[in-house]
Amino acid sequence: MTNIQLNRAKDKMFATWGVVSTFFGIILLAVFIIFILYDGLPRLSWQFLVSLPSRKPENAGVYTAMMGTIWILGLTLLFALPLGIAAAVYLEEYIPKGKFATILEINISNLAGVPSIIYGLLGLQLFARTMKFGGNLLAGSFTLSLLILPIIIVATREAIRAVPSSIKDASFALGATKWQTIWLQVLPSAFGGIMTGLILALSRAVGEAAPLIVVGALAYVPFAPKSPMDEYSVLPIQIFNWISRPQHGFVVNAAAAIIILLVITFTMNAIAVFLRNKHQKKTN
Amino acid sequence: MKENKKDNTESEIPYLITVQNLNAFYSDFQALKNINLNIKPFTVMAFIGPSGCGKSTLIRIFNRMNDYIDGFRIEGNVIISGEDIYSKTVHTENLRKQVGMVFQKPNPFPKSIFDNVAYGLKIQGIKDKKFIEERVEKSLKQVVLWDEVKDNLKKNAYGLSGGQQQRLCIARTLAVEPSIVLMDEPTSALDPISTAKIEDLIFELKNKYTIVIVTHNMQQAARISDQTAFFYLGEMIEVGKTQQIFTNPKQKRTENYISGHFG
Ligand SMILES: Nc1ncnc2c1ncn2[C@@H]1O[C@H](COP(=O)(O)OP(=O)(O)O)[C@@H](O)[C@H]1O
Numbered sequence: 001m002t003n004i005q006l007n008r009a010k011d012k013m014f015a016t017w018g019v020v021s022t023f024f025g026i027i028l029l030a031v032f033i034i035f036i037l038y039d040g041l042p043r044l045s046w047q048f049l050v051s052l053p054s055r056k057p058e059n060a061g062v063y064t065a066m067m068g069t070i071w072i073l074g075l076t077l078l079f080a081l082p083l084g085i086a087a088a089v090y091l092e093e094y095i096p097k098g099k100f101a102t103i104l105e106i107n108i109s110n111l112a113g114v115p116s117i118i119y120g121l122l123g124l125q126l127f128a129r130t131m132k133f134g135g136n137l138l139a140g141s142f143t144l145s146l147l148i149l150p151i152i153i154v155a156t157r158e159a160i161r162a163v164p165s166s167i168k169d170a171s172f173a174l175g176a177t178k179w180q181t182i183w184l185q186v187l188p189s190a191f192g193g194i195m196t197g198l199i200l201a202l203s204r205a206v207g208e209a210a211p212l213i214v215v216g217a218l219a220y221v222p223f224a225p226k227s228p229m230d231e232y233s234v235l236p237i238q239i240f241n242w243i244s245r246p247q248h249g250f251v252v253n254a255a256a257a258i259i260i261l262l263v264i265t266f267t268m269n270a271i272a273v274f275l276r277n278k279h280q281k282k283t284n
Numbered sequence: 285m286k287e288n289k290k291d292n293t294e295s296e297i298p299y300l301i302t303v304q305n306l307n308a309f310y311s312d313f314q315a316l317k318n319i320n321l322n323i324k325p326f327t328v329m330a331f332i333g334p335s336g337c338g339k340s341t342l343i344r345i346f347n348r349m350n351d352y353i354d355g356f357r358i359e360g361n362v363i364i365s366g367e368d369i370y371s372k373t374v375h376t377e378n379l380r381k382q383v384g385m386v387f388q389k390p391n392p393f394p395k396s397i398f399d400n401v402a403y404g405l406k407i408q409g410i411k412d413k414k415f416i417e418e419r420v421e422k423s424l425k426q427v428v429l430w431d432e433v434k435d436n437l438k439k440n441a442y443g444l445s446g447g448q449q450q451r452l453c454i455a456r457t458l459a460v461e462p463s464i465v466l467m468d469e470p471t472s473a474l475d476p477i478s479t480a481k482i483e484d485l486i487f488e489l490k491n492k493y494t495i496v497i498v499t500h501n502m503q504q505a506a507r508i509s510d511q512t513a514f515f516y517l518g519e520m521i522e523v524g525k526t527q528q529i530f531t532n533p534k535q536k537r538t539e540n541y542i543s544g545h546f547g
């Protein structure tokens with residue numbers, strides 16, 4: 001074999017390996033989704049969505065857990081987004097360069113890799129006990145906010161850094177203050193990137209069970225939460241709870257709940273893609 | 285006083301920009317060495333010289349755009365309209381309303397044509413819609429862009445050609461009604477036709493504004509400027525009437541540069 005032939009062969013091998021790796025993930029996911037759909041779809045109904053938990057699988061519904069998840073997501077978004085953006089703006093635009101900045105930067109990146117159970121323990125001590133929230137939605141959403149803050153900060157910083165400095169120069173040269181430049185030029189230009197990061201962060205939050213169990217989310221709540229001070233459950237905990245029951249009916253319920261969780265996640269990702277594309281069209 | 289003014293010879297017209305014993309540093313590196321320079325109102329001053337000689341550094345001192353560079357500092361005085369612009373009492377926001385800047389590459393905001401021109405007014409807190417509309421129209425007419433864009437003011441500025449974008453950027457600068465317009469190689473990214481349009485424009489603008497322009501293009505400096513300053517390795521080698529600099533330079537290095545022996 002000549003050198004060229006050898007290189008071509010290597011090329012082909014690598015391409016094949018790439019295709020196999022790509023499809024491995026997709027096929028696995030597809031198989032999983034097909035099984036879940038097969039089990040859960042027949043169970044999905046309006047009644048399932050609006051029913052409270054029950055000891056009988058055929059009466060049990062996902063309402064309380066779903067509302068809990070929506071509450072948790074909403075509150076987490078409310079707390080984490082402004083904090084995350086503010087922190088990112090500070091780190092990108094204001095912090096004086098030096099040791100302090102470097103240490104802060106390294107630590108924030110590291111925080112993104114801390115296991116979520118650790119955040120749960122932090123939340124338990126800080127929010128549930130010290131601040132005496134107990135096991136309510138506030139404690140849970142504060143905890144999840146901490147969990148996703150590093151993701152939002154890192155994504156926002158990247159988005160801010162991607163804003164061409166020529167735009168900032170133009171704004172400054174017209175007499176804009178730093179704050180005006182950030183608010184009117186930098187953040188709007190970074191919007192697409194920030195949204196993408198935010199939604200990815202939220203899709204991580206929506207699937208978390210461990211830290212919420214630690215801060216006191218319940219497997220069984222009789223009613224959907226009505227205020228941030230209420231107790232709650234969330235979909236992943238509900239699913240976990242149902243799967244561990246012996247009756248087959250609950251396993252079917254779990255499959256149906258998984259479908260709902262997936263729909264929520266996919267919808268959020270779709271919104272992220274939509275927002276980003278819409279924004280890119282506006283800027284290009 | 286009035287009597288006096290009438291009799292004043294040209295040289296006694298008060299200078300709009302005065303630079304005294306100016307040194308500029310990027311950390312340890314000295315980019316400008318003992319610059320002394322005066323610029324009269326309603327004239328075009330061209331800065332020429334090989335790249336890296338400090339032209340951009342100097343022009344960006346006039347609106348303090350170098351403030352954002354870590355380690356940058358100056359010694360000496362820069363006086364604009366009788367005020368030392370580096371004194372503590374000067375706010376850069378106010379300075380930049382008076383001293384506008386056009387950059388090398390057209391850099392419109394990713395917004396509509398209208399919003400681009402209106403931006404400078406909006407950040408000043410001006411809300412009067414009619415006033416803003418009139419100023420936008422006036423500025424776009426000044427740069428001879430109005431007829432091309434008047435039906436598309438809501439369209440994104442990125443849809444314009446490079447030359448149109450640069451004229452839009454000039455309009456955006458004029459909308460704030462500065463007295464000085466700084467231009468750092470404003471045509472170096474443009475085609476010859478767009479370049480010619482902008483040169484015509486600069487010729488018009490000097491009736492109302494004082495213009496400082498950096499250019500790599502010797503013919504351009506010769507065509508549009510009244511005064512030319514030649515820089516070399518951070519020093520201002522020579523400054524004078526453009527015609528004199530190009531036909532009868534006093535310094536050997538100026539002559540060499542202009543005749544294309546180096547640079
Ligand atoms: N941000 C900076 N940091 C350090 N040195 C710089 C910076 N900007 C310019 N310089 C240096 O200062 C000198 C003058 O640069 P500049 O004013 O941009 O030259 P010109 O516009 O005449 O090409 C050059 O040697 C350049 O390398």
Ligand SMILES: [Mg+2]
Nearest residue numbers: 339340341468
């Ligand atoms: Mg330059």
